[in-house]
Amino acid sequence: MSAKDKRRRILDAAVQVFSRNGFFNSKVAHVAREAGVADGTIYLYFKNKEDLLIQVFIDTMETALSKQQAALEGITDPVEKLQSFIHVHFDVVKATPNLAEVLTVELRQSSKFMRGSDLRLFGQYLGVIARIIEEGQEIGVFSRLVNPRTGARAVFGALDELQLEWATSDPAQPVSEVCGNLVELLLNGLRAR
Amino acid sequence: MSAKDKRRRILDAAVQVFSRNGFFNSKVAHVAREAGVADGTIYLYFKNKEDLLIQVFIDTMETALSKQQAALEGITDPVEKLQSFIHVHFDVVKATPNLAEVLTVELRQSSKFMRGSDLRLFGQYLGVIARIIEEGQEIGVFSRLVNPRTGARAVFGALDELQLEWATSDPAQPVSEVCGNLVELLLNGLRAR
Amino acid sequence: MSAKDKRRRILDAAVQVFSRNGFFNSKVAHVAREAGVADGTIYLYFKNKEDLLIQVFIDTMETALSKQQAALEGITDPVEKLQSFIHVHFDVVKATPNLAEVLTVELRQSSKFMRGSDLRLFGQYLGVIARIIEEGQEIGVFSRLVNPRTGARAVFGALDELQLEWATSDPAQPVSEVCGNLVELLLNGLRAR
Amino acid sequence: MSAKDKRRRILDAAVQVFSRNGFFNSKVAHVAREAGVADGTIYLYFKNKEDLLIQVFIDTMETALSKQQAALEGITDPVEKLQSFIHVHFDVVKATPNLAEVLTVELRQSSKFMRGSDLRLFGQYLGVIARIIEEGQEIGVFSRLVNPRTGARAVFGALDELQLEWATSDPAQPVSEVCGNLVELLLNGLRAR
DNA sequence: TATGAATGAGGTTTCATTCAT
DNA sequence: TATGAATGAAACCTCATTCAT
Numbered sequence: 001m002s003a004k005d006k007r008r009r010i011l012d013a014a015v016q017v018f019s020r021n022g023f024f025n026s027k028v029a030h031v032a033r034e035a036g037v038a039d040g041t042i043y044l045y046f047k048n049k050e051d052l053l054i055q056v057f058i059d060t061m062e063t064a065l066s067k068q069q070a071a072l073e074g075i076t077d078p079v080e081k082l083q084s085f086i087h088v089h090f091d092v093v094k095a096t097p098n099l100a101e102v103l104t105v106e107l108r109q110s111s112k113f114m115r116g117s118d119l120r121l122f123g124q125y126l127g128v129i130a131r132i133i134e135e136g137q138e139i140g141v142f143s144r145l146v147n148p149r150t151g152a153r154a155v156f157g158a159l160d161e162l163q164l165e166w167a168t169s170d171p172a173q174p175v176s177e178v179c180g181n182l183v184e185l186l187l188n189g190l191r192a193r
Numbered sequence: 194m195s196a197k198d199k200r201r202r203i204l205d206a207a208v209q210v211f212s213r214n215g216f217f218n219s220k221v222a223h224v225a226r227e228a229g230v231a232d233g234t235i236y237l238y239f240k241n242k243e244d245l246l247i248q249v250f251i252d253t254m255e256t257a258l259s260k261q262q263a264a265l266e267g268i269t270d271p272v273e274k275l276q277s278f279i280h281v282h283f284d285v286v287k288a289t290p291n292l293a294e295v296l297t298v299e300l301r302q303s304s305k306f307m308r309g310s311d312l313r314l315f316g317q318y319l320g321v322i323a324r325i326i327e328e329g330q331e332i333g334v335f336s337r338l339v340n341p342r343t344g345a346r347a348v349f350g351a352l353d354e355l356q357l358e359w360a361t362s363d364p365a366q367p368v369s370e371v372c373g374n375l376v377e378l379l380l381n382g383l384r385a386r
Numbered sequence: 387m388s389a390k391d392k393r394r395r396i397l398d399a400a401v402q403v404f405s406r407n408g409f410f411n412s413k414v415a416h417v418a419r420e421a422g423v424a425d426g427t428i429y430l431y432f433k434n435k436e437d438l439l440i441q442v443f444i445d446t447m448e449t450a451l452s453k454q455q456a457a458l459e460g461i462t463d464p465v466e467k468l469q470s471f472i473h474v475h476f477d478v479v480k481a482t483p484n485l486a487e488v489l490t491v492e493l494r495q496s497s498k499f500m501r502g503s504d505l506r507l508f509g510q511y512l513g514v515i516a517r518i519i520e521e522g523q524e525i526g527v528f529s530r531l532v533n534p535r536t537g538a539r540a541v542f543g544a545l546d547e548l549q550l551e552w553a554t555s556d557p558a559q560p561v562s563e564v565c566g567n568l569v570e571l572l573l574n575g576l577r578a579r
Numbered sequence: 580m581s582a583k584d585k586r587r588r589i590l591d592a593a594v595q596v597f598s599r600n601g602f603f604n605s606k607v608a609h610v611a612r613e614a615g616v617a618d619g620t621i622y623l624y625f626k627n628k629e630d631l632l633i634q635v636f637i638d639t640m641e642t643a644l645s646k647q648q649a650a651l652e653g654i655t656d657p658v659e660k661l662q663s664f665i666h667v668h669f670d671v672v673k674a675t676p677n678l679a680e681v682l683t684v685e686l687r688q689s690s691k692f693m694r695g696s697d698l699r700l701f702g703q704y705l706g707v708i709a710r711i712i713e714e715g716q717e718i719g720v721f722s723r724l725v726n727p728r729t730g731a732r733a734v735f736g737a738l739d740e741l742q743l744e745w746a747t748s749d750p751a752q753p754v755s756e757v758c759g760n761l762v763e764l765l766l767n768g769l770r771a772r
Numbered sequence: 773t774a775t776g777a778a779t780g781a782g783g784t785t786t787c788a789t790t791c792a793t
Numbered sequence: 794t795a796t797g798a799a800t801g802a803a804a805c806c807t808c809a810t811t812c813a814t
Contacts (some may be wrong), residue, residue, distance in 0.1 A: 606782090606783065606784085607783075607784060607785085608783080608784090618784090618785085618786080619786075619787080621786070622784095622786080626784095627784080627785080628784070628785090
């Protein structure tokens, strides 16, 4: 197994363990066991426990970002773009349900402690939404009364909170329906009148 | 000083310390010092460190709930009700800026471990929003396409995320403007067409 | 209730609690609750927790001693006296089963820390046995091969604790002699005639 | 140094420290220092402080048992066997004087909490004595009036601790009978012939 | 005398991190 | 690179003791 494989495996193990117990309740030894490596090995790839968390964050944000950008590639209509964004977001979250929880928590936790450079990734993610809103405002389908950046925050907050819902409670409502409701709500909210 | 005062002071100190360092990075001794009591005194009022966090949560949710309900007292129009809710929410959050952060961040970590009874308070808070949406749907001002419970989640998520924004970054945008944007966005989102 | 009653009740409570959990696992607060007094009240009657233990020891030894002496009052035959002693000892122990355990433990535990004056009570208890043996030797029913003091120790040890002998008292007698005495005693005891 | 060496050293250190201060007055840090290891190292070999005490007990009982059995190897006469047992017991105790104190004192406190499997070792120790008595009875040198098991108890109690008998094991034999046996044993032991 | 809320020293235990192999 | 035994700092929590009432 190559070194890259091992780093990857540790990262994946960290996601599993962190999301299962929360970052602070997780022990480095658990991550090591889950990854099938010795405790000390983790320190060959990561500076310390917190660095491991940050790398998980970075890795995930980069993945999410590139998926979003790839999905937006051929779309021009801002409304369709927002629909795409929402669906892709839920897809990513669905793929590794606990990951989102880790990220949200980690993001908030670390916001005071994270390097600004690391937060930039989250800013980019918000930026994608904000850009969509701006484009919609430029062609007149979204209301100019909403500040794009604020709107992006609100959209992300709604996505994040809903994702949490089914992470924590029985998904009595199917994902598709939740997703549909959200698209309805947010697009209407932004739409010009 | 009465016992109630002391419990109150410990609770307040916990909010300060937890929100400053995060729950897990906070030491019980710090809370004690901030409250001006001995370490052991905390254990006369709270079972352990986690119980302290939970009591902070309960205390805050009860306060927020009663403020919301008092504010909604004389209002009948669902649209005005939602406006009221949003303003009151930001008022509460503004009063103790770090409090919301403690609750959302730390309780996500603990949410798996919280008693169902404790989560009921959060459910009630969501329920207030959901009821407003239902009322709006009944008199035809809100779209029936949105599931009230899901809508409530989305609204709360948007509020929560925005609150985080100015808790962590310079509030270049005045609160009133953010608030206005949000009202615009969410009311439009719910409004029937 | 008089002060004497209260002291008595605390002492009784201490016996119950100490024998239930052991001295070190017992909390002063538990003794207080069992006695129906406030925690601080105990410190009006006893210097500290260890003093409470010592007073329990003294109190119990005095009770046992007076019971033994009362029972021996009308008896003249050393054989009957020893039988009486053994029976009374078991009676005392049977009456408050946990008490003996507390005493043994306490006696051994504290042997390093107890005042010699407190240990004198235990010496008196042994002395009663030794005197019986001496009397038996004087009238020829007990073997003179056994040192009365040593014999008393062995008897008490069979009743409770032999090994404590050299842990607590100066081994004026060399260990080998003690050993020899013991062999004599036990072999005779077992030997058919 | 091998792992076994380290476990051994911790065990030995525990004996020293526990017997010096008593179990409850001993600090894990003291044991660690005496063993020349870090505090945390102890927890690699023992579950917790109490487990350390139990392991000391087990270790000691196993040592004593094997020494007794080795010493009895070539002896056939029950009288000599009992003499041997007593001498070996005293030898063991003499070698590490404080050890016996730790075991009897501290384990009485913990005896309620010990696993039955751990107590089996003590039962084996008694069994050795009982077997000797039985053999003596079979060839007619020991009185059949004494129940071997009861006799063994008395012997051990004379050696160390009788009272522990009912504190830890079911009194299958009624107390009165135990008492009677004891009278028989001790009176015979003292009686001149 | 009596109370019991408050104190705060200190111990057990955990766990991130290191380093000799 | 990889290991995992060892480290030791640090924190939660307990509980004997005090003292204002």
